[in-house]
Amino acid sequence: MNFAELLTYTDIDQLNRIRKTYGFEGSVHSKNELIRTLLCHLGRRQELAEQIRGCDAVQTRFLQLVFFDYRDVFSMEELLGKAKAAWGEEEGDSRSLILWLLKRGWLFPGVTLRTRHLYQVPRDLKERINRLFAEEFLEDASDEPVAYRDEQGMLAQDLSRFLAFVMHNEVPLTADGAIYRQHQRKLFKTFIVPEKPVEKKGWRFGFGRRYHLYPDRFSLIYDYAYYQGYITEEETGWIRLTEKGAGKILNKETEPGQEMYRFWLRLYRKPVPHLPVVVRWIDLLARGRWTPVEVIQRAVNGWIEPYYYETAESLLRRILKMMMHLGVIRMGEGADGEKLVSVTDEGHALITGISGFTEEGLDDRFSNPLSGNRMV
Template sequence: MWEFRQRCLQNQTISGFESAVEVVNGRGDGPMNLADMLTFADIGQLNRIADYYQCECKPNSKHELIQSILTTLGSRPFFEQQVRQLNQADQRFLNNLLFDPRQYYGMEELVAIARQSMDKKESEAGASPRDLIVRFNKSGWLFNGTTQQTRYLYQVPQDLKLRFRDVLSTHLRAGIAKTTEPPMYRDEYHLLADDLKLFLQFVQQHEIALNAEGMMYRRSQQQIMEHLHISEELVGKAGWRFGYGRSFKDYPDRFALLYDYAFHHRLVREEQGTLRLSPAGEDKLGAEKTAEMIQLFRFWLRLYKGAIPNLSSIVYWTGECASEWSTAESLFRQIGPFIQPFYYDTAEAIYDNRIVKMMLHLGMVRIGEHEEGRTVQMTAWGTRLAASCRSISGDVTPIMFDK
């Protein structure tokens, strides 16, 4: 085996082989590319991958098998065809892997990701999460580790991750319907950070009573709404509201985000039936607006992640697809398949109300009405935040409140 690897290195037939040798010698610990992983794969797995892609090569020649697989997967049209042929569960599984920063996965971790990628119908039809994993393994998109410590773990080749993201972006953007700029549109800029300060000022200047459940009375809520730049209709008694934060059931969407942010960061205190401003809240009144908006964005990702586990990737793809004015209908048609329903929230309701509308509140998109329907465009600020989701998705842990 070592002689074979040496010949490959001498002939320079396999790109990236040097990094594979570094791993063998214990000098490399970074992500590995497809060529590296094929070099370490046994001939049985290479034959399974070659059969999957119908490569024409000698089944007993590891050298030919590797070259044939690399040549096949090196073709962009072929790669694009593979992505187009994925079913929805495969697409969601791939998307979840692309935005997961972990280098290695245990089988149970992969099963959890695969199960999260399957909808109720697929599960009821008898589909197994392990079937997804087997398909990705056969296609050369998942490999076992190469060392004694990682042999029972799995990894995705780093260059395939980048290529998949690029091809998937092209595929999604191709189906977006563009529009001209609407005659009128809504853009909330950084008003969320302004309204956080206004809310804190209101708490500082008024004695706000809380009911037995710790909620502000409706009169206080209405006074706060009149005090903010962006007012919302108060929550009625009908309908279900849970899953999107501690105060989501009691307060309208945008204000619930502000309230949970203030409560989580201990800017306000609920004590003895009263809402009070904390010393940290007093300090926050002088905070810089841009930094606050970034923190609000990060907090929103964490707050909604419990209901929308792949929220970061949805925000990223929206940023990729809506750089110009684009119809909301086409955005959902392209990105919607990545979204799973959450109890009574359909995928479309989640995209419209929990994602795009909240991105508007965060100053990330502007929304207008066009003759072709509702149209959406990323702001420059939103584009930067959405692009950051490539690297922060793994750092986003759901917010958990005590009550």
């Protein structure tokens, strides 16, 4: 529901409490007059912008955790979870944050039979506040890049090529469980987006079950195929295609992009717990335009924490790289070498269609983030 609709369901005492929160005069007896006053006051862009700027750091984090979520209705448990995440390592009263939203008319108790035990965010108010968040970082539009990469649909095609490779070739595994490098090279030559086997020594762990053995993009393809049950690793030391995997090839079935995107969200939430907020920021700032990576970095500051050998900056680069492989964004370079990002139409549909906030991290059987703590 929109703001005006929710106000009509709100009793006059609650309307007066909202009025007093903002400290302006209005009739305390006429509900219609109160609603008109509130709509007029909160309908002004400048007034809403000042309210946002007046939020402290914890309030801002809580607001983004609630308003960046594409759902409009939440349980008390979900709100308390978001409030706890907003406080982070600080000690604070989670219920006070929920009460803060209620007093401002940015959150309402559910008004229908379906939502009467839940809490609802005004849909139009959410959109306006999210635009205000984005406008704080958006300046004049960036120039078109001199070159860019767009990999929409390519990940799913290379998944099919991997399955076909396993179907038509004997693929043995090393003692560490990796495809031999010579087989990797042969496989990668068939890909639309080729990679090279991992050669350089360094720490690789935390981004998938076989991340320590393979380059980033193929690691995602491999872990996804294993998670979906398309391949199996036999105790005899070979990769085999399952009946399910063979069916994908024989029936020429294209893997749904939303399933691969959902898998990536769940996989990468291990090292980046607030990935749904980061993805939402990218969509707000780079949909329908080219936005410098530096602008996105400033916006997500505080939502990405260093992870072992990764800094917040390198984690964002990794996130953007994988979103490009998934076809969610295009990545370009300006005439001056500036790195630019633009969300694709398909990417916007994925981000808005799949609420990352409700996607939990994968079971360790399929992600096992610590099993690869080794040098390669």
